[in-house]
Amino acid sequence: MNGQVISDENYPMSKSETPVEKMTHLHFFFQDIVSGKRATAIQIAGPNTPYPNAFGVMNMADDRLTIRADRRSEVIGRAQGLYGFASKQEVSLLMVMNYVFTKGRYNGSSITIVGRNPPMQDVREMPVIGGTGLFRSARGYALAHTVWSNPRGDATVEYHVYVNHY
Numbered sequence: 001m002n003g004q005v006i007s008d009e010n011y012p013m014s015k016s017e018t019p020v021e022k023m024t025h026l027h028f029f030f031q032d033i034v035s036g037k038r039a040t041a042i043q044i045a046g047p048n049t050p051y052p053n054a055f056g057v058m059n060m061a062d063d064r065l066t067i068r069a070d071r072r073s074e075v076i077g078r079a080q081g082l083y084g085f086a087s088k089q090e091v092s093l094l095m096v097m098n099y100v101f102t103k104g105r106y107n108g109s110s111i112t113i114v115g116r117n118p119p120m121q122d123v124r125e126m127p128v129i130g131g132t133g134l135f136r137s138a139r140g141y142a143l144a145h146t147v148w149s150n151p152r153g154d155a156t157v158e159y160h161v162y163v164n165h166y
Helices: none
Strands: 022-032 041-045 058-066 075-085 093-101 110-117 124-132 139-149 155-165
Touching: 022 075, 022 139, 041 075, 058 093, 110 155, 124 155
Parallel strands: none
Antiparallel strands: 022 058, 022 155, 041 058, 058 075, 075 093, 093 110, 110 124, 124 139, 139 155
């Protein structure tokens, strides 16, 4: 090649090679357990001084994704990442999570959601900013709705995710 730069524009794709964008609707339940011996999310950082609304508390999660709200239902993946309390005014989380699918058609694929999640609202919208495998180049949005929670902070959250991908 002797220093020659090869550009994609020199190799145009034929119409048969042009990727077709698809939209996929995913429906699953996020099982976040912060209490007890079988916790799936743990606090990894916090402020030196307590703030209202748990501001500054950061958790690391490896939560199960299930096909139904029942925690014992079939596990189809994991939600792995961080979430932290990011507001002094209200309970609001900053979510930085990879949703990794381990069963079925999407086994080995993942989506990444990074955004604001105010869990006291009935339905929250967060952006899908990327993905891997079948969700490579993903973009879209997730709608989250808490179907169950307890005073200790454990929760089951229903997700409807709409993903555009190739």
